[in-house]
Amino acid sequence: MSKYGTVIWVGLLALIAGFLIYPPTHKVFIDLTARYPYIMGFAKFAILSMMGEFLAARLVHKKWVMVRGVAPKMLVWGILGMLIVLMFAVFSGGVDTAASQGLLISECSDACPPVVQFISRLRRALFISAIMNLTFGPVFMAAHRITDVYIDKRYSGQKMPVTGIITQIDWGRFIKEIVCVTIPVFWIPAHTVTFLLPGQYRVLFAASLSIVLGLILSFAKMRHQKD
Numbered sequence: 001m002s003k004y005g006t007v008i009w010v011g012l013l014a015l016i017a018g019f020l021i022y023p024p025t026h027k028v029f030i031d032l033t034a035r036y037p038y039i040m041g042f043a044k045f046a047i048l049s050m051m052g053e054f055l056a057a058r059l060v061h062k063k064w065v066m067v068r069g070v071a072p073k074m075l076v077w078g079i080l081g082m083l084i085v086l087m088f089a090v091f092s093g094g095v096d097t098a099a100s101q102g103l104l105i106s107e108c109s110d111a112c113p114p115v116v117q118f119i120s121r122l123r124r125a126l127f128i129s130a131i132m133n134l135t136f137g138p139v140f141m142a143a144h145r146i147t148d149v150y151i152d153k154r155y156s157g158q159k160m161p162v163t164g165i166i167t168q169i170d171w172g173r174f175i176k177e178i179v180c181v182t183i184p185v186f187w188i189p190a191h192t193v194t195f196l197l198p199g200q201y202r203v204l205f206a207a208s209l210s211i212v213l214g215l216i217l218s219f220a221k222m223r224h225q226k227d
Contacts, residue, residue: 006064009051009064012051013051016048020207040085041078041082042081046075046078049080049211050074050077051211054067055215056215069152069154073151076144076151080140080143084140087136088132092128094131095128095131099124107120107123107124108120122192125195125196126192128191129187129189129190130192133183133187133191134183134188137183138178141174145174149168150165182216190212191209194206
């Protein structure tokens with residue numbers, strides 16, 4: 001793993017990028033995402049987020065190492081990916097409904113000048129991203145932290161109930177670094193861009209962000225363990 005890790009990781013990333021860029025396979029990807037959103041959400045996050053975890057381990061340990069519990073972690077990432085697919089639709093529709101009821105500023109009509117239309121779309125995307133990341137985001141990341149630590153404990157031979165895992169996690173540090181810094185500084189702007197894109201490109205951008213998601217969460221966890 002240490003010797004060929006870079007070749008494997010970069011090769012897999014290049015293979016995925018080529019699949020998404022090449023027009024025939026790009027069309028297949030878009031069609032499958034539209035027809036089977038949950039399955040594709042599972043696959044995208046299971047693969048790309050685990051790539052983020054391997055990259056985080058490489059940065060922390062200064063060499064490629066095998067991440068413990070790859071199969072169960074991919075299962076967890078896949079389930080979380082399905083939830084993200086659902087949450088994208090829920091929060092997008094929720095913001096539009098709230099705007100139609102006068103609870104939020106609605107989008108400008110096509111009669112508005114282009115600059116005003118763009119500002120209107122930007123405001124809508126920011127509403128969706130901010131509301132989603134400030135409500136669902138912390139719960140999502142906390143659930144991942146709990147399951148990740150649980151899997152690590154199991155694969156290291158320590159049998160510990162979930163309640164024990166919860167008490168071991170430094171929640172003060174989690175709130176300080178993830179909730180108060182990572183969400184407002186990175187995720188709200190990143191998902192604002194996501195919701196600005198057309199539907200077909202939004203899927204691709206969200207998939208690429210899952211690498212960063214796996215990288216941020218796992219890097220923070222492993223850096224704390226090393227300290």
